[in-house]
Amino acid sequence: MRIEPKPDQRTTEMAVPNAKTARVDQLPHLDQSWFDQPVRPDGSPQRPEPTKRVDQLQSAPSAPPTPPPPSPSQRPEQQRPERSRPEQTRPVAPPPPPAPAPPRQESRDLPVTGYEEEPEDRLATEEPRKGRKGLVVVLSLVVVAALAGATIYAVQEFGGTKAVETKPPAAPANVQTLVKAVTAGGPAPSAAGVKGVLTGPAGNSALGTLTGSVIDPASGTALWQQGDTTPATPASSLKILTAAAALLSLEKTDQLxxxxxxxxxxxxxxxxxxxxxxxxxxxxxxxxxxxxxxxxxxxxxxxxxxxxxxxxxxxxxxxxxxxxxxxxxxxxxxxxxxxxxxxxxxxxxxxxxxxxxxxxxxxxxxxxxxxxxxxxxxxxxxxxxxxxxxxxxxxxxPIEQLVDNMMQISDNVLTEAIAREVALKTGNEASFAGGVKAVRDVLTKAGFDLTGANFVDGSGLSASNKIPAKLLTDVLTAAAKPTLDDARTGKLRPLLTALPVAGGSGTLAGRYGGDAASGRGWVRAKTGTLTGVNALAGVVVDVDGRVLVFSFMSASNRNPETEVRPALDVLAAALRGCGCS
Structure with missing residues (x-):
């Protein structure tokens, strides 16, 4: 802030604390400054009358010298229009030797807005008060220091010849992958290796009559087969066929x-x-x-x-x-x-x-x-x-999201609705019979062998549905091929992400504990459950980073919660631990 001098005043730069103040250079010449008061014989300036805040005072027009004004309690408030002057810049001149300033006749309270009332010795030190010269020197040093600090800040913040040194970026972190990439380039699994890890789990008596198959989708090689062409009740694993038909025949962005x-x-x-x-x-x-x-x-x-x-x-x-x-x-x-x-x-x-x-x-x-x-x-x-x-x-x-949802929560109603949309798309009647015919027609046209498959709904809720395990693995193999040279693969790929994750999502969220814990996060599969029937069909990544496709269907009267389903989970988890080359 700069104070505009009167002819009989010297220019002094003065720092004012940050507060809600009016700029002094915008105020008219008012009271004589404390620094301009007559000096006592001992060299110290006379104390001014107590000041008031600006918002408590009104300015008054200039007037010829008059006798000293009455006390604040006797003086009426006066107003005058505020005059603005252009802000001028003058160099700070060294102060001349101290001399008693002539007394000024005009005296008014100089306001400082926004401060709380403070003690009178706010600017004093413990040493005796000194004359105007000493204060001017001190304040000049404060201003110089403030300007120097501001200059340093500006240089550091806004640049300069030596403002900021640019440091080279830190070396990249040494990342060690914990999960091997899924690739067809890893060691190929062998039928003997897969048989070796499945023989024990597949012999669990809790599984009753077990049919199933395991296929390497990269090569199309069948790695394990047990009654895989014998029709069995799929329960909700039949939804894999309805989902595949929808993805093959409907646009993924279609909406109902x-x-x-x-x-x-x-x-x-x-x-x-x-x-x-x-x-x-x-x-x-x-x-x-x-x-x-x-x-x-x-x-x-x-x-x-x-x-x-x-x-x-x-x-x-x-x-x-x-x-x-x-x-x-x-x-x-x-x-x-x-x-x-x-x-x-x-x-x-x-x-x-x-x-x-x-x-x-x-x-x-x-x-x-x-x-x-x-x-x-x-x-x-x-x-x-x-x-x-x-x-x-x-x-x-969109249809793709509906398919994902129906597979995750195994929703029978949504599955039947989607089967009817496939029927309407293919010119069939929107009914149970029409939906089944449409699914069969779409899959057959896509090259899948439906020999031995006989189903009457799209959701798998009917106990009369019968399909071979091989049909499920054939569809999943087409979806899981590592390349897109098969025209079916691109359309069926969303089928894989729609499968629940072992121990993580959908109908598998609460499974894969105990002996099957090694499959958590690695197995993705569609479940199937009816009275006396349990099924599991999906994909798993083995320890060599190869994807394996599997389907298992069990007909057993043993406890499904504590025996049959855990036994199926162990089967799939065994494939996860397979380094079966």
């Missing part, structure tokens, strides 16, 4: 669309089921990532006008809503709901409970929820008029 159109009468709307069973009925509470929400659909329709009547159209699907040999007890058990093209949360009553109870009338329940939120009476079944105006639309997550 649910619409609301205008009804035949004013105020009537019709919900047209588009095959998406993942619509979320409660925001933030769903087992389906990326699901569309019912509230979004309701809000779109509300914006188009009042609704007095709600209908729902389920004509997208044909045939029975429950699959062959499905049991109605499975609805309350949480395994399945009737398959219709419009429902919320896969028909679950508790939206966040994967295995929770489902409703026996998912279409009606979903339509009633829509009607309640839009302010209409309960919904009724109806048909959408041809060419009806679109009032709202929501879309599911």
């Amino acid at each position: 669309s649910t619409k609301v159109v205008a009804g035949a009468e004013p105020g009537t709307v019709v919900i047209v089921g588009g095959g998406d069973p993942t619509i979320s009925g409660v925001p933030g509470k769903s087992v389906y990532p990326g699901a569309a929400t019912l509230d979004d659909l309701v809000n779109q329709v509300k914006a188009k006008g009042p609704v007095t009547k709600v209908q729902f159209d389920l004509s997208r699907y044909a045939g029975e809503a429950l699959g062959p040999q499905w049991e109605t007890a499975d609805i309350a058990g949480g395994s399945v709901a009737p398959i219709v093209p419009f429902m919320l949360d896969g028909g679950r009553v508790d939206q966040a409970n994967v295995n929770g109870v489902r409703t026996a009338s998912p279409g009606q329940a979903a339509a009633d929820a829509f009607a309640q939120r839009i302010g209409a009476p309960g919904a009724t079944a109806g048909a959408a008029p041809a060419g009806a105006a679109l009032l709202g639309e929501i879309k599911s997550a």
Whole structure:
């Protein structure tokens, strides 16, 4: 800050502490500074009257010399317009020898805004007060030191000839990989080596009748076979076939669309089921990532006008809503709901409970929820008029994500919905029979041998489904080939990442402890469970970094929780420990 001198004053640079102050060079000439007060005979300046803060004072216009003003309590407040002067820069001149300054007639309190009231000796030291010269010298040194510090800071922060020395970067960290890369260049496994590690685990009596196969996808070599062409019940491992058919026939970015159109009468709307069973009925509470929400659909329709009547159209699907040999007890058990093209949360009553109870009338329940939120009476079944105006639309997550989700949580309802989309894509009826035919047609066209395969649904819930273990390993081998020279591999690759991880995700999250612990994180597989049936099919990386494909199906009456499934896990974990060249 710079103080603008009057003709009878000398220029002095003065540092003012950082506070909420008015710039002194913007203030009019006011009181005589403490440093300009008459000097006492002992050489010390007279003390000024106590000062007030700027916000407590008003400036007054200049006036000819007058007698000393009255005390602050007697003097009325005065105002005058503030004058601004251009800021000038003058060099600091050495102070002349001290001389008593002529007394000034004008005296007012010089304000300093923003300070708290402090003791009068705020600027004094323990030594006796000295004259103006000594203070000027001290303050000049303070200003010089401050300028020097600011200069150093500026040089260091903003550069200069020797401001900052650039140091060379630190040497790269010595990274030692703990996981070997998956490659076809490692030692090739041999049939003898694989047989050696599987003989013991495969002989576990808890497995009952065991069929299966192990294949090296890099070479296509069968490394282990045990009844691999004999049809057996796959349970939910059948979902591998439905997922493969969907990835081969549908675009990965396809979405399932649910619409609301205008009804035949004013105020009537019709919900047209588009095959998406993942619509979320409660925001933030769903087992389906990326699901569309019912509230979004309701809000779109509300914006188009009042609704007095709600209908729902389920004509997208044909045939029975429950699959062959499905049991109605499975609805309350949480395994399945009737398959219709419009429902919320896969028909679950508790939206966040994967295995929770489902409703026996998912279409009606979903339509009633829509009607309640839009302010209409309960919904009724109806048909959408041809060419009806679109009032709202929501879309599911992409097909690739739906496939991933259905495999992770082994969702039967979502699997059957996807099988029907494959049926519609291939010109078949959107029913259980049409979905099965579509899956078979797509896989056969892709070159897979379905000899001995006989299934009646897409999810594997029916106990009458029979397929050979070799069909599962054939499909997984096509997905796991190290190169993309097979046209099927690029399309089927997402099938591998959709498989649950041992001890980490999906239906394998709580498995692979005890003797199977070595497979944690290395095995990815689809599970299958029905009464007396357990299956496991997937891929594993062995200690040499080679990918092995396997499928195991067990028919056993032993305890599935404590005996059969742990025995299957040990089989797959044994392949992980295989240095089988």
